Amino acid sequence: MAAAPDGRWTSGKETWVVDFPVLWVAVDWEERHGVISDPVRGVHRDEWGDPEPFVEYPQQLWVTVNWYRIRPTAKLGDLNLAFHYRRVQYVGPQKCGKGPWLAKKTKGQASGPVLFAGWAEGGEVYACEDHGCPCGWEYTYKHGEPMGKPWAKPLMQLMATSEDQVDNVYDPLKAMLKYGHDANLFTVGEEFSRLPNDGKIETVTSSALSRLGNPIIFAGQDETGLYTDTNKLRKPAETQRRGAAAMGGRSIETTNPWDPGEDSVAQRTWESKRPDIFRFWLNPELEVTLRRPDGKPYSFWVKRERRKILAHVYQGINHVTAESVEAEALEIGEKDPGQAVRFYGNKAESGHGVWMVPERWNLRAKPRGLVAPKTQIVAGFDGSDVDDWTGFRCETRDGYQFTPTFPDGRPMIWNPADFPGHQVPRIEVSAGMAHIAATFQLVRMYADPPYWESECDTWAELYGEDIVIRWYTKRATQMHSAAERLHVDLGKVDSGFWHDGCEFTAAHVHATHKTPRPSADQPGRYVLCKPGDGRKIDMAIPSILAHEAHGDVTSTSGWPATENYAYFI
Numbered sequence: 001m002a003a004a005p006d007g008r009w010t011s012g013k014e015t016w017v018v019d020f021p022v023l024w025v026a027v028d029w030e031e032r033h034g035v036i037s038d039p040v041r042g043v044h045r046d047e048w049g050d051p052e053p054f055v056e057y058p059q060q061l062w063v064t065v066n067w068y069r070i071r072p073t074a075k076l077g078d079l080n081l082a083f084h085y086r087r088v089q090y091v092g093p094q095k096c097g098k099g100p101w102l103a104k105k106t107k108g109q110a111s112g113p114v115l116f117a118g119w120a121e122g123g124e125v126y127a128c129e130d131h132g133c134p135c136g137w138e139y140t141y142k143h144g145e146p147m148g149k150p151w152a153k154p155l156m157q158l159m160a161t162s163e164d165q166v167d168n169v170y171d172p173l174k175a176m177l178k179y180g181h182d183a184n185l186f187t188v189g190e191e192f193s194r195l196p197n198d199g200k201i202e203t204v205t206s207s208a209l210s211r212l213g214n215p216i217i218f219a220g221q222d223e224t225g226l227y228t229d230t231n232k233l234r235k236p237a238e239t240q241r242r243g244a245a246a247m248g249g250r251s252i253e254t255t256n257p258w259d260p261g262e263d264s265v266a267q268r269t270w271e272s273k274r275p276d277i278f279r280f281w282l283n284p285e286l287e288v289t290l291r292r293p294d295g296k297p298y299s300f301w302v303k304r305e306r307r308k309i310l311a312h313v314y315q316g317i318n319h320v321t322a323e324s325v326e327a328e329a330l331e332i333g334e335k336d337p338g339q340a341v342r343f344y345g346n347k348a349e350s351g352h353g354v355w356m357v358p359e360r361w362n363l364r365a366k367p368r369g370l371v372a373p374k375t376q377i378v379a380g381f382d383g384s385d386v387d388d389w390t391g392f393r394c395e396t397r398d399g400y401q402f403t404p405t406f407p408d409g410r411p412m413i414w415n416p417a418d419f420p421g422h423q424v425p426r427i428e429v430s431a432g433m434a435h436i437a438a439t440f441q442l443v444r445m446y447a448d449p450p451y452w453e454s455e456c457d458t459w460a461e462l463y464g465e466d467i468v469i470r471w472y473t474k475r476a477t478q479m480h481s482a483a484e485r486l487h488v489d490l491g492k493v494d495s496g497f498w499h500d501g502c503e504f505t506a507a508h509v510h511a512t513h514k515t516p517r518p519s520a521d522q523p524g525r526y527v528l529c530k531p532g533d534g535r536k537i538d539m540a541i542p543s544i545l546a547h548e549a550h551g552d553v554t555s556t557s558g559w560p561a562t563e564n565y566a567y568f569i
Contacts, residue, residue: 016062020084023068025126025139025148029112030064031055032137033182034104037175051179058316059282060101063090066278067105067252070146074116079248082116082146084276087241087251089224089269091281093313094343095320098254102158102220103173105252109156109218110177110195111185113139113148120145128182132196135181154199155247156218157211159240161226161233166203169222173201204240206231212239217249225258225342227265237265257283257348259338260358260510263531267348284309285347299359300329300345301337313346355483355512355528355540360490365501371402371440376560378553379404379436379445380545382473382538383429383452389538390414390424392432393505393546394440397559399496401546403505403539404436412436413504413539430455437463443560444553446471446545471545476517480525482548483514489547497547504539511535 034054056064067088074082092098108114111133113126122143128135131150141147158173160166177186177193187194192202204211219240227233241251255266270279284290290298290308298305306329310322325344333340338357341349350357371377376397383390391413395401403411412432416422433455436442442463449456449470460468473479489495499505514526530537553559 016058016065018065021070021072021074021146022065023070023114023116023146023148025141025146026068026108026112026114027061027064028139029126029137029148030104030108032135033112033133033176033180034107035176035180036100037172037179051181054100054104054176056101056104057097057318059092059280060090060097063088063101063278063280064105066280068114069278070116074146076116076118078116080245080250081248083250085250085278086245086274086276087253087278089266089277089279089281090252090254091257091266091270091279091283091346092254093325093346094256095325096314096317097319099168099222100172102169102222102252102254103171103176106156106158106169106173106201106218106220107176107180109151110154110199110201111150111182113150115149115151117147117149120147132185133182134184137181150196151199151217153197154195154201154218155214155216156195156199156201156220157204157214157216157240158201158220158222159204159233159237160222161231162205163203163207165223165226166205169220170203204236206233209236212236213243215247216240216244217247219244219249219251221251221253221265223255224253224269225255225264225266228262230262234265257281257342257346259342259350259354260348263535282313282315282346283348284312284345287312296363299363300341300347301333306345309345313344350510353513354510355514355526356487356490356509358506358510360487361499361506361509362501364490364495364498365506366498367501368400370405371396371400373439374441376441376443377436378443378546378549380542380547380549381433381445381447381452382541382545383448383455384416384424384538385451386422387416389416389504389508389536390429391504391539391542392436393539393542394436395546395550399550400498400500401543402500403502404432404439406432406435411502411504413502426455430458433459434462441560442467443558444469444549446549448473448541448545450474471548473541473545476525476527477519477522479527479544480517480522482544483526483528485551486544486547499543502539505543507535508537508539509543512537512540 031053035051036054069084070082071084080086090098120141124141126139128137158166158169174188177188185196192200194200202211221237227237244251258264258266285297290312298309300306300309310325314320329340329344338349341347377394379392379394381392392404393401394404405411414424416424445468447456456470489497511531513529513531515529517525517527519525
């Protein structure tokens with residue numbers, strides 16, 4: 001869960017406390033002039049035929065209140081600097097109403113009193129008729145309250161990945177412009193709408209990037225979890241925000257949780273250290289009440305826990321029924337569990353393009369300390385010449401995988417960035433190999449030989465050619481089978497596999513992606529690849545090789561006959 005830095009949102013109780021100045025005239029104006037519209041009923045109307053006001057759900061209203069939070073030091077003439085937050089990020093599950101909510105914020109910027117207009121003495125009135133709206137609505141300010149005024153010339157843009165995506169915001173916005181009390185002020189079109197005083201709202205998608213660069217006072221960006229370098233939307237999103245900031249404007253982004261393997265705009269916003277970004281995300285993984293007795297987060301794939309997750313993330317969202325959401329999530333989860341967890345569990349989760357769902361790896365972490373000397377093990381090794389990491393992973397006879405360490409506790413993992421010229425110290429790597437062979441009963445090691453052919457030859461000569469075996473990871477069929485063996489064993493309830501929770505290995509496993517490389521006898525074959533955002537995957541490879549060695553030794557009854565167990569110090 002996340003809310004304002006001072007944490008005044010109370011999760012699960014739908015209550016919050018506001019003890020800071022808010023531009024309440026804008027909040028109330030939006031409710032008066034917003035219109036509810038949906039594909040089933042169209043525009044919602046009351047018994048007199050008037051459009052029903054858009055009353056926000058509690059979590060939506062909390063984001064709105066912080067969107068209109070005013071700095072106590074704000075001065076007349078301040079634009080975006082009058083507000084506590086430069087921009088807002090609202091992360092929510094599928095169908096929680098993010099699109100219509102963003103449409104309502106957009107209409108507010110189009111003609112509502114959304115700019116700071118000084119501090120009230122008390123008794124001042126904002127009247128709609130003074131701004132061309134015939135509805136007769138008025139707002140009377142209290143003493144010390146911030147006052148509001150509309151933009152003189154509102155130039156605005158809505159961004160999404162495609163026309164269908166942008167319609168999730170633009171369609172409800174068109175209804176608000178066409179059927180609201182102030183409909184006389186707007187001329188609504190399919191790709192843009194005319195606003196008062198030559199203002200304009202236009203849509204921007206990946207096929208209409210030429211519209212970027214225009215001066216704007218507001219940017220609404222929908223589903224920023226899909227804006228990546230791959231679809232070339234990261235830079236346009238940043239360009240659009242810069243354009244708004246240069247004009248004294250602000251921006252809002254709404255999104256489902258993202259795929260952590262894609263390094264999206266949404267992920268970067270969430271991870272930014274900037275204090276002037278308001279972020280709201282009812283992430284069940286961060287909610288202490290959604291944890292098991294051992295401290296691990298609830299799993300979306302355990303029915304009882306899933307129901308509690310859904311109740312948490314959809315709290316107050318009255319138009320969503322848990323039964324229909326759950327059924328859809330389970331169906332999607334049959335093919336793409338990561339997508340189901342993102343869309344409905346409101347949690348950042350790796351999707352179909354990621355080799356290993358992080359939760360699958362993380363749940364098998366059971367650190368047990370150092371493995372005792374003379375324990376029977378197998379090992380995997382992957383090395384690099386420059387830039388990529390080099391390291392060993394070992395696995396005991398009973399299925400415990402770990403990163404071996406030197407006597408001083410240093411893990412046998414080498415990041416080339418730590419060494420001059422980005423060259424891994426080969427003598428030290430060979431010393432690590434010698435320590436493994438001297439400390440444990442090494443039964444087999446699979447080593448990927450490129451760049452390390454001479455070392456592999458030396459190790460085979462020293463420790464046995466039937467023990468140190470060259471295992472080329474470039475063989476797509478064999479590598480796919482080995483990767484699948486580890487992937488499948490991690491998913492088995494009765495699997496004996498567990499691991500030490502090595503942070504470097506976990507980060508590399510989480511980053512590993514897969515690219516389809518089908519063949520006639522393996523239509524589901526894939527190869528492993530980097531995510532394209534600079535993260536490394538190197539330590540996932542020796543983990544796969546160690547487990548493959550374990551499976552091959554076990555299937556051929558290759559473990560030594562002497563009784564041996566993994567003892568832990």
